[in-house]
Amino acid sequence: MANGRAAMQRQTDLATVPAPGCPAFAFNMCCALKPDARGLPADMQAQDVAVAARRTIWRAGETIDGVPIICQGWAATVITLSDGRRQILAFLLPGELVCASLVYNAVSPSSLEAVTDVHYRQFKRQAIRAAMERDPKLTLTLAKLWADENARGDRLILDLGQRSADERIASLIVNLADRLARRGPMPDGTMEFPLRLHHIADATGLTAVHAGRVLTEFRRAGLIELSDRALTLLKPDELRRIVGLL
Amino acid sequence: MANGRAAMQRQTDLATVPAPGCPAFAFNMCCALKPDARGLPADMQAQDVAVAARRTIWRAGETIDGVPIICQGWAATVITLSDGRRQILAFLLPGELVCASLVYNAVSPSSLEAVTDVHYRQFKRQAIRAAMERDPKLTLTLAKLWADENARGDRLILDLGQRSADERIASLIVNLADRLARRGPMPDGTMEFPLRLHHIADATGLTAVHAGRVLTEFRRAGLIELSDRALTLLKPDELRRIVGLL
DNA sequence: CGTGAGCTTGACTTGTTTCAACCAACGTGG
DNA sequence: CCACGTTGGTTGAAACAAGTCAAGCTCACG
Numbered sequence: 241m242a243n244g245r246a247a248m249q250r251q252t253d254l255a256t257v258p259a260p261g262c263p264a265f266a267f268n269m270c271c272a273l274k275p276d277a278r279g280l281p282a283d284m285q286a287q288d289v290a291v292a293a294r295r296t297i298w299r300a301g302e303t304i305d306g307v308p309i310i311c312q313g314w315a316a317t318v319i320t321l322s323d324g325r326r327q328i329l330a331f332l333l334p335g336e337l338v339c340a341s342l343v344y345n346a347v348s349p350s351s352l353e354a355v356t357d358v359h360y361r362q363f364k365r366q367a368i369r370a371a372m373e374r375d376p377k378l379t380l381t382l383a384k385l386w387a388d389e390n391a392r393g394d395r396l397i398l399d400l401g402q403r404s405a406d407e408r409i410a411s412l413i414v415n416l417a418d419r420l421a422r423r424g425p426m427p428d429g430t431m432e433f434p435l436r437l438h439h440i441a442d443a444t445g446l447t448a449v450h451a452g453r454v455l456t457e458f459r460r461a462g463l464i465e466l467s468d469r470a471l472t473l474l475k476p477d478e479l480r481r482i483v484g485l486l
Numbered sequence: 487m488a489n490g491r492a493a494m495q496r497q498t499d500l501a502t503v504p505a506p507g508c509p510a511f512a513f514n515m516c517c518a519l520k521p522d523a524r525g526l527p528a529d530m531q532a533q534d535v536a537v538a539a540r541r542t543i544w545r546a547g548e549t550i551d552g553v554p555i556i557c558q559g560w561a562a563t564v565i566t567l568s569d570g571r572r573q574i575l576a577f578l579l580p581g582e583l584v585c586a587s588l589v590y591n592a593v594s595p596s597s598l599e600a601v602t603d604v605h606y607r608q609f610k611r612q613a614i615r616a617a618m619e620r621d622p623k624l625t626l627t628l629a630k631l632w633a634d635e636n637a638r639g640d641r642l643i644l645d646l647g648q649r650s651a652d653e654r655i656a657s658l659i660v661n662l663a664d665r666l667a668r669r670g671p672m673p674d675g676t677m678e679f680p681l682r683l684h685h686i687a688d689a690t691g692l693t694a695v696h697a698g699r700v701l702t703e704f705r706r707a708g709l710i711e712l713s714d715r716a717l718t719l720l721k722p723d724e725l726r727r728i729v730g731l732l
Numbered sequence: 733c734g735t736g737a738g739c740t741t742g743a744c745t746t747g748t749t750t751c752a753a754c755c756a757a758c759g760t761g762g
Numbered sequence: 763c764c765a766c767g768t769t770g771g772t773t774g775a776a777a778c779a780a781g782t783c784a785a786g787c788t789c790a791c792g
Contacts (some may be wrong), residue, residue: 650779695780695781696780696781697782699780709791
């Protein structure tokens with residue numbers, strides 16, 4: 241791993257900063273936990289971890305001693321079948337809670353993999369639970385996050401069960417674009433898009449070959465531009481129409 | 487509706503009994519709520535409702551003023567696309583909480599439909615929330631139920647994204663059999679199975695025609711017997727092998 | 733007795749997979 | 763510096779799983 245040392249460095253740097261670049265959603269919890277680390281050393285409350293792209297962070301069924309929130313980079317939750325088939329349950333963007341159920345149960349239902357280089361911060365389960373008991377509003381925040389997680393799952397079920405390849409991929413793109421737009425402006429409709437074909441394939445239940453075909457088809461139709469890990473929505477409305485929204 | 491009056495009758499009967507035939511899981515909550523209905527009239531705490539088979543109980547996006555638990559019959563949560571395509575997210579068996587997120591948010595993310603005649607009991611959201619604040623263990627119970635809901639969702643994503651028609655239907659059958667077995671013995675491996683082909687189709691992302699073909703194939707292979715809304719697992723291990731478990 | 737919901741079967745069509753080859757970019761090690 | 767394996771992307775031809783359309787049937791219900 242070329243960036244092993246770089247990652248290490250980043251890790252120690254960040255340990256000194258309360259909430260690094262970590263934007264948006266789960267932010268509520270970062271804020272609520274960090275300020276009142278009364279008496280406890282910082283590393284008792286949360287632990288910073290850096291992982292290189294394409295690494296498996298943990299496997300389904302493993303015990304996770306904390307609740308991770310993504311700070312930088314993209315990750316994915318994955319289920320693997322014994323014969324090697326893989327299904328991506330969700331992509332996790334910076335600022336997102338990895339898995340709400342980890343607040344109550346240490347056993348992870350799915351594997352976690354780094355798509356890009358990832359930096360995440362793992363909060364002590366007890367610290368979060370304690371904070372929620374102190375401030376009931378945090379319980380509502382968690383419930384909201386958990387419900388969002390469900391909503392994304394339900395949408396994926398709909399995509400996989402009812403939609404064609406074109407629709408699934410349009411749905412994925414629109415979904416990611418909306419989530420990214422929510423946490424910062426997207427100049428010229430361009431967003432970072434670090435996914436490989438096999439990520440898209442594993443997330444949409446298609447093969448990488450076919451996912452590639454659909455994308456070139458979208459390119460030729462002038463719907464998107466995609467190169468160098470950057471994706472531009474040229475006709476966002478047309479994409480949304482394919483998905484059936486709008 | 488032929489059984490309109492019968493349903494009505496059942497409803498009033500049940501109103502007098504604390505927790506009717508309602509078995510298993512969410513039971514914890516029934517018990518915790520009913521005994522200490524201090525001062526409040528019973529119908530302030532929970533409301534009993536009976537619905538005929540094939541009726542839509544509510545639609546996605548509607549506001550539900552309570553948290554329903556199925557007491558009798560089978561129901562299904564459904565998402566409908568504007569062009570008529572339908573996806574069943576989950577089948578709900580007697581004793582199961584309809585949707586955990588309803589404890590915190592009154593807007594239902596999905597429609598609810600009765601598969602058979604259904605009787606459900608709708609608890610006041612505030613009553614449940616109050617009970618949870620009094621007894622933190624109930625919060626853990628809810629978290630467990632919610633995590634189960636997620637696990638079923640994740641499994642469905644895996645089925646729809648990665649598995650063939652045979653595997654999906656085997657998975658559905660095994661899944662239902664396991665859940666039914668958990669709440670009572672299944673003599674001779676026989677269980678009630680009120681699903682129509684279109685239910686199976688909508689749940690597995692197949693067409694009713696193809697779902698039917700797979701089932702007759704299973705019948706011919708001696709894996710199952712299915713008639714008169716009763717399903718017998720003749721070779722449960724073989725079914726599990728198809729799914730990839732065991 | 734008619735009507736509508738549900739199941740089965742057959743023939744045909746289509747979307748997606750599979751297999752294979754090939755090319756480009758990149759990091760590694762000699 | 764070049765040779766090399768790895769990872770990722772593209773394209774084409776053939777195979778296959780599932781969808782579509784249509785017909786005929788049973789059964790329950792009013």
